[in-house]
Amino acid sequence: xxxxxxxxxxxxxxxxxxxxxxxxxxxxxxxxxxxxxxxxxxxxxxxxxxxxxxxxxxxxxxxxxxxxxxxxxxxxxxxxxxxxxxxxxxxxxxxxxxxxxxxxxxxxxxxxxxxxxxxxxxxxxxxxxxxxxxxxxxxxxxxxxxxxxxxxxxxxxxxxxxxxxxxxxxxxxxxxxxxxxxxxxxxxxxxxxxxxxxxxxxxxxxxxxxxxxxxxxxxxxxxxxxxxxxxxxxxxxxxxxxxxxxxxxxxxxxxxxxxxxxxxxxxxxxxxxxxxxxxxxxxxxxxxxxxxxxxxxxxxxxxxxxxxxxxxxxxxxxxxxxxxxxxxxxxxxxxxxxxxxxxxx
Amino acid sequence: xxxxxxxxxxxxxxxxxxxxxxxxxxxxxxxxxxxxxxxxxxxxxxxxxxxxxxxxxxxxxxxxxxxxxxxxxxxxxxxxxxxxxxxxxxxxxxxxxxxxxxxxxxxxxxxxxxxxxxxxxxxxxxxxxxxxxxxxxxxxxxxxxxxxxxxxxxxxxxxxxxxxxxxxxxxxxxxxxxxxxxxxxxxxxxxxxxxxxxxxxxxxxxxxxxxxxxxxxxxxxxxxxxxxxxxxxxxxxxxxxxxxxxxxxxxxxxxxxxxxxxxxxxxxxxxxxxxxxxxxxxxxxxxxxxxxxxxxxxxxxxxxxxxxxxxxxxxxxxxxxxxxxxxxxxxxxxxxxxxxxxxxx
DNA sequence: CCTCCGGATTGAAAGGTTTCACAAATCTGG
DNA sequence: CCAGATTTGTGAAACCTTTCAATCCGGAGG
Numbered sequence: 001x002x003x004x005x006x007x008x009x010x011x012x013x014x015x016x017x018x019x020x021x022x023x024x025x026x027x028x029x030x031x032x033x034x035x036x037x038x039x040x041x042x043x044x045x046x047x048x049x050x051x052x053x054x055x056x057x058x059x060x061x062x063x064x065x066x067x068x069x070x071x072x073x074x075x076x077x078x079x080x081x082x083x084x085x086x087x088x089x090x091x092x093x094x095x096x097x098x099x100x101x102x103x104x105x106x107x108x109x110x111x112x113x114x115x116x117x118x119x120x121x122x123x124x125x126x127x128x129x130x131x132x133x134x135x136x137x138x139x140x141x142x143x144x145x146x147x148x149x150x151x152x153x154x155x156x157x158x159x160x161x162x163x164x165x166x167x168x169x170x171x172x173x174x175x176x177x178x179x180x181x182x183x184x185x186x187x188x189x190x191x192x193x194x195x196x197x198x199x200x201x202x203x204x205x206x207x208x209x210x211x212x213x214x215x216x217x218x219x220x221x222x223x224x225x226x227x228x229x230x231x232x233x234x235x236x237x238x239x240x241x242x243x244x245x246x247x248x249x250x251x252x253x254x255x256x257x258x259x260x261x262x263x264x265x266x267x268x269x270x271x272x273x274x275x276x277x278x279x280x281x282x283x284x285x286x287x288x289x290x291x292x293x294x295x296x297x298x299x300x301x302x303x304x305x306x307x308x309x310x311x312x313x314x315x316x317x318x319x320x321x322x323x324x325x326x327x328x329x330x331x332x333x334x335x336x337x338x339x340x341x342x343x344x345x
Numbered sequence: 346x347x348x349x350x351x352x353x354x355x356x357x358x359x360x361x362x363x364x365x366x367x368x369x370x371x372x373x374x375x376x377x378x379x380x381x382x383x384x385x386x387x388x389x390x391x392x393x394x395x396x397x398x399x400x401x402x403x404x405x406x407x408x409x410x411x412x413x414x415x416x417x418x419x420x421x422x423x424x425x426x427x428x429x430x431x432x433x434x435x436x437x438x439x440x441x442x443x444x445x446x447x448x449x450x451x452x453x454x455x456x457x458x459x460x461x462x463x464x465x466x467x468x469x470x471x472x473x474x475x476x477x478x479x480x481x482x483x484x485x486x487x488x489x490x491x492x493x494x495x496x497x498x499x500x501x502x503x504x505x506x507x508x509x510x511x512x513x514x515x516x517x518x519x520x521x522x523x524x525x526x527x528x529x530x531x532x533x534x535x536x537x538x539x540x541x542x543x544x545x546x547x548x549x550x551x552x553x554x555x556x557x558x559x560x561x562x563x564x565x566x567x568x569x570x571x572x573x574x575x576x577x578x579x580x581x582x583x584x585x586x587x588x589x590x591x592x593x594x595x596x597x598x599x600x601x602x603x604x605x606x607x608x609x610x611x612x613x614x615x616x617x618x619x620x621x622x623x624x625x626x627x628x629x630x631x632x633x634x635x636x637x638x639x640x641x642x643x644x645x646x647x648x649x650x651x652x653x654x655x656x657x658x659x660x661x662x663x664x665x666x667x668x669x670x671x672x673x674x675x676x677x678x679x680x681x682x683x684x685x686x687x688x689x690x
Numbered sequence: 691c692c693t694c695c696g697g698a699t700t701g702a703a704a705g706g707t708t709t710c711a712c713a714a715a716t717c718t719g720g
Numbered sequence: 721c722c723a724g725a726t727t728t729g730t731g732a733a734a735c736c737t738t739t740c741a742a743t744c745c746g747g748a749g750g
Contacts (some may be wrong), residue, residue: 012494014495014735014736014737015736015737016736016737020401024700025697025699025701026700026701026702026737026738027700027701027702027738027739028698028699028700029737030737030738030739031698031699033737033738034738034739036718038697038698039698039699039700040697040699043698043699046736050709053715055489055492056467057469057493058736058737059410059467059469059471059735059736059737060406060466060469060470060471060737061405061406061407061409061410061415061470061735061737062406062410062705062735062736062737062738063736063737063738064705064737065404065406065407065410065704065705065706065707065735065736065737065738066704066736066737066738066739067704067737068408068705072466074449080431080434080435080450081428081431081432081435081635083426083428086425086426086452087426089425089452090425090426090452090454092454093454093459097459102417102451102462102463102466103451104449104450104451105425105449105450105451105452106447106449106450107431107434107435107438107450109435109438114438114442117447118447120385121405121417122448123402124402124403124404124405124408125405125406126406144400147400148357148400148402149357187413206737216464233635233636233638233639248698250736259638264636264639265639267641268639268640268641268643271641271642271748275439290426290578291578291609291639292635293578294578294606294609294610294613295613295640295641296612296613296616296640296641296642297616297641298613316545325573359705359706359708360706360707361707361709369729369730370711370729370730370731371706371707371708371730371731371732372708372710372729372730372731372732373710373728373729373730374707375707375709376710376728376729377711378707379707379708383727383728383729384728384729385727385728385729388729403706403707404705404706404707405707406705406706406707407705407706407707407708407735408706408707408708408733409707409735410705410706410707410708410734410736410737411706411707411708411709411724411734411735412707412708412735413735
């Protein structure tokens, strides 16, 4: 309901209006909302009737202003269209629900400017805390925000130093189990498909791959780099064409892809070019997104505990706001290999 | 920087602190922030130095409290893990960026309780407006929120009546072009794979399919319903198995799936059971998500202008907040068929 | 009858920003 | 050097809620 005063804009009803309508003081209305047991049933009923009548909606800004903190968490994700991140977000929602908080998602879409804009707004909104998979995990802005009082947890990246909480997955190990599996299947020439390993993750996965080769007594020349510009399906398709163009004497018999999108692209090219998977080319992906299992040839992939990752990140954030004398923690999860048809001949 | 008063909690610096540090009044600090041209360069420099020194962060709650409205839009999406919705959200972000607004995403994950919780919070936050793909497009709560003053735009659904803005896609037409295409390819017995058509969308798509059959002089018995419980990849797999189990005398030669996830599941079962696509079974999906093109057999699909859908929705919302005497509009886009290998023999 | 007690209610302050009428200082041109 | 215009800066009110000390009231105990 809207209160119309003579000559004034219609105004949304506030607690003052409710108090007047119910014939009680402002403080009583507040008590009804925040400490209902301290109000007599009769009064409470009156006030609640007035609130319904006036369609009262609490003003969260005013609440927050007084309280100093909101009950909102935010996750600034790197790529809203990558199912990996939406799964991580689902895990955060679990934790947020449990703590009676709301989770807002922001999509930076790999754009530093967007990320910065969101961070600014979130800090101004005094959110309880910020979860973020940053474009650059070492950007100083994250530390600055934390120092100014908004807890920050880095997700799926490991920032240098221990001044922030973070959750990540052991990508070296992930790369290792992926390639160890391929070696066990008898492959000796293995392609690594990914963008230039400057980013920590791709670098780590490749490093793990190297270690697995080494452990099998195979030198680094057994890893054939197929470098892409990013990690999309299209990049995977391109890599597939390049791979198919190699003379069979040097062509790898297996490919380890830096993520599932790339692997799916590669798989598609194989289907087009009549290369059989896994007979002509075995493929291992990374992330185990839902579409990996749903591919025509179900994809062997390195599974990260995505939901758990998100849940743990949110829990760390809550711990940081409640604990006194909080110590920043860096949690690292261990991935596991999910073997499917794409590597089983 | 944090102001530490004797015996007090460290407190985040506010405009008052900035004013004191810069030796000016509160009003001047406000002017520096909101109307910098009304302040002499010297004073402005002093104030800006003080802000940097104290690490001042504007308090959005207080701003909003005064302004009555925030500069945030929110999209409550039905399913954050469906790429369709994240693409729609991307379109909204385009529009929000253009209007200097932030877009927050909320994922109801098909749960009415979560949706309700988010709507409550958003209304209390006095967001500029709410974009929503609701679990139930006819839920009265949407109208109530709009009536209380927060504009609501319904996305990808058409609520009854014209009391809300909405953007949607013509699903009847989409079903029609999908099945017309199959008929043109010579198919006469066509499966419709989808959950029970109580939901408007699935019903409409099926209705369009019927119309196309009718137009081709084929009766309703040429459509074979394979009813699923939801619209996931797993449902598609299940439908595929049921389809494969049909005696070949009645088995459809083509399938029209209510969305791409189902189609991908169906495609996977075909691969498992050595049914060739499109030779043994032609498949048309719906939504044209990125993974449709990336499938081993690229999927023919009905493409909705997802990004445009989102952008238009956000623009309608902005129009509603700026226009005087706003008329609610119901925008309907027309989908198009993207023909790929899965129907081309 | 008085005091004391506990529960119910009140009133005012506080929280950080924006806005706006007004004051002060500076400039313009005569 | 003055009147008036312009530029710059000020101070207080308003936004809406929460909190907390203070008050009120009816009843129990003395």
